[in-house]
Amino acid sequence: MAGSNLRERGVSEHETSLLCHELLLRLAGRLPDEQLWRYRDWLAGDAAEVVARSLPRDLVRERIMLTDADHRLLSDAVLPLGADPAVVDAVLPGDEPRWDDCTFAAESPAGGTGDSEVLVLGATLRGRQGIHEVRSAWRSRAGGAVAAGLERVVVVTASADFAELAGEIQRILRALGEQEPRVEVLTPEMEPTVYHRAALAESVPICAGAEELVGHRAYE
Structure with a gap:
């Protein structure tokens, strides 16, 4: 399924891996550490499809808000890998995060x-x-x-x-x-x-x- 999505969108597994890696960098300090390290472990272990299916759900559940640019990055990274478009669309919009804590x-x-x-x-x-x-x-x-x-x-x-x-x-x-x-x-x-x-x-x-x-x- 994910392989056919990649071919239809004209992107490679290497490109989607880089996008997923950048997305996880953007989520550092925002996504709980216990989740973030597992996503990076899956991505390093050639399980990017697992990241694509699970990450949008965690963003919705944790109520993590994304800027327009980050949401485009999310879409570009996970949709070619088989993520649910409805869940991706449900991620909350927001401004750049603050780091007061x-x-x-x-x-x-x-x-x-x-x-x-x-x-x-x-x-x-x-x-x-x-x-x-x-x-x-x-x-x-x-x-x-x-x-x-x-x-x-x-x-x-x-x-x-x-x-x-x-x-x-x-x-x-x-x-x-x-x-x-x-x-x-x-x-x-x-x-x-x-x-x-x-x-x-x-x-x-x-x-x-x-x-x-x-x-x-x-x-x-």
Whole structure:
């Protein structure tokens, strides 16, 4: 079904995967972490059709509002993959989200950067082709129930294999005990959101890859 929809619309699986990845980036900090990491895991595992069927329903259920531009992105990403047009149309319209309840800090709860996640990510991703840099920030939310009120956000600037890279890093973090990993793999074409700019501005480097940075200089 999804394959025939893609052929009818003249788009490729690679194109829809990129659109879905960008859409999930746009939803970072808005869609609950427990849902967002699963969508990224499905997308990395070639289950984009599952994302297309389920994501619009979650947006409606969570009452997450989308701008006109984000709604067009949603339609372009999920309709070719077999999403229900009626559910897509039911997603609420709204303005750009505000982040009054969300702040970032570079300092970890332990007061250092020598934790196991940093060490393993550095060893795995240092010098990797397709990656410019891997950075870490700590996010806090008003009324958050996480210990110490902080949650790690990993922000990666990359040039290729965005969804696959996000899935790989998520699996590493889950193996290290992070139940809901927050991994943002930015694409060169996408303008970072306010959420990503805030995270980058308060981030520290984990490691550098083999690629030169193009764009995404908000943290410099």
